[in-house]
Amino acid sequence: MNRDWSTLGPILLESVRETLYMVSITIGVGGFLGLVFGVLLYATRKGNLLQNAVVFTVLNVAVNIVRPIPFIIFITAVGPLTLATIGTTIGNNAVIFAMSIMAAFVTARIVEQNLVATDPGVIEAARAMGASRLRIIVTVLIPEALAPLILGYTFLLIGIIDMSALAGYVGGGGLGNFAIVYGYQRFNWEVTFVTVLVIIAIVQLAQLLGNWFARKALHR
Amino acid sequence: MTSVISFRDATKVFGGGPDAVRAVDSVTLDIARGEIFGVIGYSGAGKSTLVRLINALETATSGQVIVDGQDVTTLREAELRKVRAGIGMIFQQFNLMNSRTVAGNVGYPLKVAGWSKQDRRRRVGELLEFVGLTDKARSYPAKLSGGQKQRVGIARALATSPSILLADEATSALDPDTTQDVLALLRRVNRELGVTIVVITHEMDVVRSIAHRVAVMEHGKVIEHGRAYDVFAAPRERATQRFVASTLQDRPSPDVLDRLRHRHPGRMITVTVREGDGYGTGDSRVDGVGGSGGSGVDVLAALRRHGVDGTIVFGGITEIDERPFGSLTVELTGDDAAIDALIADLRRATDVHDLGIGDAPSDRTTADVVGGSPPEASTGEGDEPDADPYGFAMDAIRRHGGPR
Numbered sequence: 001m002n003r004d005w006s007t008l009g010p011i012l013l014e015s016v017r018e019t020l021y022m023v024s025i026t027i028g029v030g031g032f033l034g035l036v037f038g039v040l041l042y043a044t045r046k047g048n049l050l051q052n053a054v055v056f057t058v059l060n061v062a063v064n065i066v067r068p069i070p071f072i073i074f075i076t077a078v079g080p081l082t083l084a085t086i087g088t089t090i091g092n093n094a095v096i097f098a099m100s101i102m103a104a105f106v107t108a109r110i111v112e113q114n115l116v117a118t119d120p121g122v123i124e125a126a127r128a129m130g131a132s133r134l135r136i137i138v139t140v141l142i143p144e145a146l147a148p149l150i151l152g153y154t155f156l157l158i159g160i161i162d163m164s165a166l167a168g169y170v171g172g173g174g175l176g177n178f179a180i181v182y183g184y185q186r187f188n189w190e191v192t193f194v195t196v197l198v199i200i201a202i203v204q205l206a207q208l209l210g211n212w213f214a215r216k217a218l219h220r
Numbered sequence: 221m222t223s224v225i226s227f228r229d230a231t232k233v234f235g236g237g238p239d240a241v242r243a244v245d246s247v248t249l250d251i252a253r254g255e256i257f258g259v260i261g262y263s264g265a266g267k268s269t270l271v272r273l274i275n276a277l278e279t280a281t282s283g284q285v286i287v288d289g290q291d292v293t294t295l296r297e298a299e300l301r302k303v304r305a306g307i308g309m310i311f312q313q314f315n316l317m318n319s320r321t322v323a324g325n326v327g328y329p330l331k332v333a334g335w336s337k338q339d340r341r342r343r344v345g346e347l348l349e350f351v352g353l354t355d356k357a358r359s360y361p362a363k364l365s366g367g368q369k370q371r372v373g374i375a376r377a378l379a380t381s382p383s384i385l386l387a388d389e390a391t392s393a394l395d396p397d398t399t400q401d402v403l404a405l406l407r408r409v410n411r412e413l414g415v416t417i418v419v420i421t422h423e424m425d426v427v428r429s430i431a432h433r434v435a436v437m438e439h440g441k442v443i444e445h446g447r448a449y450d451v452f453a454a455p456r457e458r459a460t461q462r463f464v465a466s467t468l469q470d471r472p473s474p475d476v477l478d479r480l481r482h483r484h485p486g487r488m489i490t491v492t493v494r495e496g497d498g499y500g501t502g503d504s505r506v507d508g509v510g511g512s513g514g515s516g517v518d519v520l521a522a523l524r525r526h527g528v529d530g531t532i533v534f535g536g537i538t539e540i541d542e543r544p545f546g547s548l549t550v551e552l553t554g555d556d557a558a559i560d561a562l563i564a565d566l567r568r569a570t571d572v573h574d575l576g577i578g579d580a581p582s583d584r585t586t587a588d589v590v591g592g593s594p595p596e597a598s599t600g601e602g603d604e605p606d607a608d609p610y611g612f613a614m615d616a617i618r619r620h621g622g623p624r
């Protein structure tokens with residue numbers, strides 16, 4: 001087997017860098033949009049702060065439609081939109097665009113589910129103090145649900161790393177592409193194995209950090 | 221008596237069609253500035269909904285709710301926020317933010333009200349001192365006991381110096397000792413800070429110990445209201461009678477009475493013990509009996525004077541609105557004529573329920589109002605013809621010039 005790590009090593013590092021780049025932009029953009037959608041999903045539900053049947057139904061249906069689409073199909077499906085926004089349908093940025101949209105819808109549900117668990121009594125108390133709805137969302141709702149939200153985002157991060165592995169299919173880079181090009185296509189099990197180890201390490205690190213922050217946020 | 225909160229035919233209906241619930245049904249009620257007003261009723265009676273109309277957490281379906289001269293049913297959300305900021309509220313489950321420290325929780329309404337950081341810190345310090353939790357400022361709520369949490373809740377509710385405090389089952393999640401601590405704190409809030417407090421509860425003990433006036437709710441309606449002492453000393457409505465009976469339990473129920481008669485075959489009477497006028501100037505009173513209107517000690521003095529022996533066989537005396545109330549059931553032994561004279565004497569000062577003797581019971585106990593049929597009137601000599609056992613209590617209160 002070819003084990004020329006002196007040439008593969010730098011490529012692997014570059015792939016790690018690319019993966020981290022794709023993942024962090026996606027979690028930033030998609031995670032933020034998902035937070036907004038998730039809060040809206042929660043708050044527009046009947047009986048909640050911003051009760052609004054139209055907004056709720058539109059968001060709810062959109063999330064239900066987008067979420068189950070396999071990502072590899074989704075990348076091509078949003079192609080025209082990607083082209084219009086990014087100017088191209090191939091490469092890392094095109095993948096980031098598709099990932100961010102998918103992440104936003106996935107996050108929306110994760111956020112909504114975590115917010116549902118917050119104690120409505122606390123929100124009522126804030127209302128009784130004369131706080132505005134927006135203030136309640138930002139200074140009560142989200143802080144109260146912070147610990148589960150952090151765990152939700154950790155889960156999301158790992159899902160995004162998974163999605164990013166498909167970037168190679170549309171001319172993007174990253175660890176997934178590295179494993180396919182240098183491992184799978186060259187029948188080099190060692191490369192595949194090492195890549196898997198690297199991904200496991202990244203995921204473990206993310207999970208450890210997530211758990212640590214979540215515990216910090218719990219105040220128990 | 222200026223009223224700070226007025227309900228005018230206030231109604232709140234949840235839902236529509238056949239499933240509509242009239243949670244609050246045409247309530248007209250005035251709550252005076254500076255009083256502690258109790259709202260009592262069984263679960264689902266509409267108590268929470270009623271108080272939530274005050275700070276417009278619920279908007280009335282019809283009618284008016286006037287708070288500090290403003291009809292809150294006509295206000296828009298932005299204006300309501302100002303009204304709400306002037307009304308403190310505490311809750312059964314405390315509703316503290318677990319993500320903030322004690323100081324953070326207490327300071328939150330000040331933040332909402334736009335106080336500077338420096339002013340907030342000073343005010344939070346004052347408040348925590350008032351509720352005795354200065355050393356817990358940096359703790360998180362999860363580390364506090366229930367009583368401490370509620371004290372944080374009270375400090376938070378008082379942060380912006382509201383003139384009204386709403387307490388929704390504020391002690392229902394606490395043990396009896398802690399309940400007393402929290403009630404004592406609420407009493408201080410009322411006395412020292414002059415805050416009008418509306419206390420909702422299904423626990424008779426709570427209203428009994430702190431409310432000046434009380435409203436009893438059932439099926440969304442206020443079925444009875446007035447001074448706490450009047451309402452509980454002479455409850456007119458069945459629900460109220462059940463509440464009174466459930467806490468006081470000072471009068472023997474029929475089965476208890478049967479057992480008592482077994483052990484005490486002599487003539488038994490139940491003497492109502494309540495606060496007298498304390499001046500002893502009333503014309504209808506006999507020396508030594510009416511002096512302070514039927515307090516427990518005077519009953520004994522009267523026994524002595526008439527040469528009758530008495531054994532206390534049942535009873536209970538408690539406080540309503542800080543005034544004594546209850547009854548003693550006594551088995552009397554002595555000369556029949558002396559006993560009759562004693563009873564006549566006592567009747568001039570308080571209510572006496574003649575239970576007769578074991579072989580010839582002259583009456584059922586008043587406690588059986590709980591069970592169902594209204595008690596029969598006493599047939600004892602010199603008795604006032606009263607179908608309602610509490611009716612004569614009411615008369616007696618009137619005779620005594622009524623509670624203050």
Ligand SMILES: Nc1ncnc2c1ncn2[C@@H]1O[C@H](COP(=O)(O)OP(=O)(O)OP(=O)(O)O)[C@@H](O)[C@H]1O
Pocket residue numbers: 234235241242243261262263264265266267268269270422
């Ligand atoms: N948001 C709501 N939507 C529909 N029905 C409601 C709502 N809030 C209260 N109700 C109904 O209104 C009635 C009165 O409720 P409320 O909570 O005021 O009673 P309560 O006297 O406070 O009872 P509890 O002692 O159990 O707290 C109940 O039948 C309840 O089911």
Ligand SMILES: [Mg+2]
Pocket residue numbers: 267268269388389
């Ligand atoms: Mg309630």
